[in-house]
Amino acid sequence: MLLASLVEPSFGLIFWMTLTFLTVLFLLAKFAWKPILNGLKEREASIADALNEAKRAREEMASLNAKNEELMRAAREEREVLLKEARDIRDKEIAEAKGKAKAEADALLSRARIDIQNEKNAAIVEMKNQVAELSILVAERILRDKLDSSAAQQSLVDKVMAEAETRKS
Amino acid sequence: MSLKSLLRLASLMIGALLMGPVSAQHEGHEHGHEGHDHAHEHAVEAVAVAHDATHHEEAKGGFDAGQLIMGHIGDEHGWHLWGHTSLPLPIILYNSERGLSVFSSNRFDHGHKTYGGYALHDGHIVAVDDPDGTDAHHASINEELTQATWDISITKNVMSLLVSAALLLIIFISVAKAYTRRAGQAPTGLQNLMEPIVLFVRDDVAKSAIGEKHFMRFMPYLLTAFFFIFLNNLLGLVPIFPGGANLTGNIAVTLVLALLTFIIVTVNGNKHYWHHILAMPGVPGWVLAILTPVEILGMLLKPFVLMIRLFANITAGHIIALSFFSLIFVFGETSAGAGYGVAIGSWAFTVFMMCLELLVAFIQAYVFTFLSAMYIGAAVEEPHHH
Numbered sequence: 001m002l003l004a005s006l007v008e009p010s011f012g013l014i015f016w017m018t019l020t021f022l023t024v025l026f027l028l029a030k031f032a033w034k035p036i037l038n039g040l041k042e043r044e045a046s047i048a049d050a051l052n053e054a055k056r057a058r059e060e061m062a063s064l065n066a067k068n069e070e071l072m073r074a075a076r077e078e079r080e081v082l083l084k085e086a087r088d089i090r091d092k093e094i095a096e097a098k099g100k101a102k103a104e105a106d107a108l109l110s111r112a113r114i115d116i117q118n119e120k121n122a123a124i125v126e127m128k129n130q131v132a133e134l135s136i137l138v139a140e141r142i143l144r145d146k147l148d149s150s151a152a153q154q155s156l157v158d159k160v161m162a163e164a165e166t167r168k169s
Numbered sequence: 170m171s172l173k174s175l176l177r178l179a180s181l182m183i184g185a186l187l188m189g190p191v192s193a194q195h196e197g198h199e200h201g202h203e204g205h206d207h208a209h210e211h212a213v214e215a216v217a218v219a220h221d222a223t224h225h226e227e228a229k230g231g232f233d234a235g236q237l238i239m240g241h242i243g244d245e246h247g248w249h250l251w252g253h254t255s256l257p258l259p260i261i262l263y264n265s266e267r268g269l270s271v272f273s274s275n276r277f278d279h280g281h282k283t284y285g286g287y288a289l290h291d292g293h294i295v296a297v298d299d300p301d302g303t304d305a306h307h308a309s310i311n312e313e314l315t316q317a318t319w320d321i322s323i324t325k326n327v328m329s330l331l332v333s334a335a336l337l338l339i340i341f342i343s344v345a346k347a348y349t350r351r352a353g354q355a356p357t358g359l360q361n362l363m364e365p366i367v368l369f370v371r372d373d374v375a376k377s378a379i380g381e382k383h384f385m386r387f388m389p390y391l392l393t394a395f396f397f398i399f400l401n402n403l404l405g406l407v408p409i410f411p412g413g414a415n416l417t418g419n420i421a422v423t424l425v426l427a428l429l430t431f432i433i434v435t436v437n438g439n440k441h442y443w444h445h446i447l448a449m450p451g452v453p454g455w456v457l458a459i460l461t462p463v464e465i466l467g468m469l470l471k472p473f474v475l476m477i478r479l480f481a482n483i484t485a486g487h488i489i490a491l492s493f494f495s496l497i498f499v500f501g502e503t504s505a506g507a508g509y510g511v512a513i514g515s516w517a518f519t520v521f522m523m524c525l526e527l528l529v530a531f532i533q534a535y536v537f538t539f540l541s542a543m544y545i546g547a548a549v550e551e552p553h554h555h
Contacts, residue, residue, distance in 0.1 A: 009421035010244065012261075012320045016327040017425040021397065024334045029389035032341035036367060037388060039348030046353050 232502050234495035242415040242487045244326045246289060247274035250410055255279070258328055262287060262294060264318040274322070276301075283308050287318075294320050326422070329414030333401050341396070370395050370538060378542035383549045387542070390433060394426060395538040402483060402530030406523060417533070418483030420476065427476035430541040434471075438548040471544055475537060482533050490522040 147153045240249070248256035257275040267286060276284035280292075281304065288297045288305040296314035297303070323331075340359065347360040356364045375384040375391050401422075404412040416422055444450065446464045448457060493515045501508025 007420055009419075009424045010320070010324075012322055012324060013244065013326055013330075013419060013421035014425055015321050016323075016330055017422050020330050020334045021393075021425060021429070024337055024397065025390060025393045027338055028341055028393050032338075032345040033389045033392050035345040035348050036341070037371070037385070039345075039352060040364070040368070040371075043353050 232495075232498045234492065234499055237495055238488055238491045241413070241491055242418055242484055243292065244324045244419065245292060246277070246294065246322055246324055247279075248325045248328060248410065248414075253279070256328075256410070258323045258325065260287075260294065260320075260322040262318055262320055262322070264296070264314060266314060266317070267296075277305070281305055294318070294322070325414050326416050326419055329401070329404065329411065329416050330422070332411045333397070333404055333416065337393075337396060337400060366396075366399075367392065374535070374539050374542050378539060379546040379549065382551075383545075384542075387433065387545050390429070391538050391542055394429075394541060395534050398426070398479065398537055399530060399534035402534060403527075405483060405487065406526050406530065415484065415487050417479055418487055420480045423476040423480040426479070426537065427472040430475060430544060431469075431472035433541075434544045434548045437545060439550075441550060441552040442548045471540075475540055479533055479537050482529060486522065486526045486529055490519050490526065493518045493522065 147156060246260060247258050250256055255274075257273045260270070260272050260274050260276075262270045270285050270287070272285055276282070277287075277289045280289035282288070282301070283297050283299050283303045283305050284301050286296060286298070287294050288299075288303075288308050288310075289295075290305065290310065294315075296311040296318055297305075297308040298311050299308045340363070344360050344363050347356070347358070351357070351360075370392050371384075371388060374395070375388055378384075379387060398417055401416045405415050405417060407413060446468055447461060449460055449464065452460060497508055497512045497515045500511040
């Protein structure tokens with residue numbers, strides 16, 4: 001009898017099972033499965049969106065980075081060019097300045113040399129004049145000393161006369 | 170096409186094989202029934218012997234494994250907890266002669282007494298003509314009135330059904346609340362536990378078997394069926410109240426589930442589906458005369474196999490686990506030492522069986538849901554040109 005009851009579906013249980021299962025099915029469908037499945041779908045959609053967004057952001061970032069890199073490279077190149085130009089200008093200016101300075105210095109030097117020469121010539125002339133003056137002075141003094149007596153003056157005159165005579169003859 | 174019809178024939182035969190032992194069990198013990206197929210009798214001989222032994226040993230008061238196992242996997246009025254303690258459950262009966270009768274199963278005094286013109290006879294409620302309190306074993310059964318009586322009592326299985334229904338509602342409505350309260354956020358707690366299973370049913374069962382276009386319509390049924398079967402399979406493994414009822418191993422329960430699948434398939438079957446069943450395209454008329462009945466039989470057999478598979482798997486698991494336990498007491502009766510000795514092995518085997526049953530609990534829930542989804546998928550399949 002018990003074995004038979006195992007394979008013989010009892011009316012009571014069929015009744016309760018149908019009633020309970022359909023009630024549970026209805027309640028769960030309305031209050032559980034709907035929000036759960038919707039929640040899952042929404043979350044999956046939002047995750048997919050977020051992933052896409054992240055991917056796009058990453059791509060954007062990569063392109064930005066590439067752009068930055070490009071800009072940096074260009075800037076570096078420009079800097080190099082500028083620096084080179086500056087160096088060239090500086091070198092040129094230094095060279096020019098050096099040339100100018102040398103020329104000026106040379107000019108100055110030559111002018112100085114001319115001046116020195118002139119001064120030297122003037123000095124020599126002056127010295128010659130002074131020597132002449134001094135010699136005249138000395139000669140005057142000597143003459144004065146030697147011709148302070150009339151006898152001496154007479155002898156000199158005689159001597160000069162004699163010399164003149166000899167020169168005439 | 171010939172392969173498909175061959176497969177259908179094969180499934181038909183499997184169905185017949187499954188049916189055999191079932192009907193044999195039925196006949197072996199319902200001696201009043203006619204038209205036996207004795208070829209199948211031996212298939213349940215072991216159980217039958219154990220069960221027959223029941224009657225002989227009952228008088229001697231010895232341990233009766235058959236009675237114990239059948240008591241556990243069957244249904245009962247009142248929920249046996251331990252020893253002589255039972256949880257009384259409401260008995261609800263109706264017939265046109267006596268109207269509606271509602272009373273506690275306690276009134277039957279474990280089947281020893283009659284009450285309200287009814288008595289418990291071998292687990293079934295029968296109508297009797299004796300006054301209340303008569304010894305049920307000597308009561309005169311009113312066969313005619315018994316046949317006319319509808320028994321919708323809250324039995325152990327119905328009680329377990331209500332408990333599991335309540336559990337399902339509590340669990341999933343609270344999980345659903347988590348989805349609305351914490352929309353778009355990562356799952357936590359119970360929600361986290363259930364989500365992979367829900368996703369499994371959605372993606373690997375419904376979507377793969379029914380297809381992208383239609384599967385959402387059938388999700389509520391598939392999810393409910395899956396969790397109902399899974400939860401009750403698990404509750405069946407819990408040996409103490411309120412677990413331990415063999416609900417998914419009860420043919421009435423699997424019958425209702427299979428019938429629902431059948432109704433859903435039949436209601437949702439499109440033109441393409443019916444065309445293939447009633448008149449397989451591209452098949453000559455004389456073959457159709459054979460094929461169409463086979464197809465129709467196959468259509469009916471599908472839910473039948475669904476019903477039997479779940480019932481047989483769960484019941485068999487319970488019988489094996491309980492049999493190992495019974496061995497302890499069977500041997501214990503001959504000598505206490507033997508009982509203790511066998512207990513070690515029995516215990517180990519029962520633990521092993523329990524682990525296996527945990528797996529089976531999931532697999533059977535999955536198989537039932539997946540096959541239901543497959544049948545639904547075949548019913549809503551769009552015609553593809555081949």
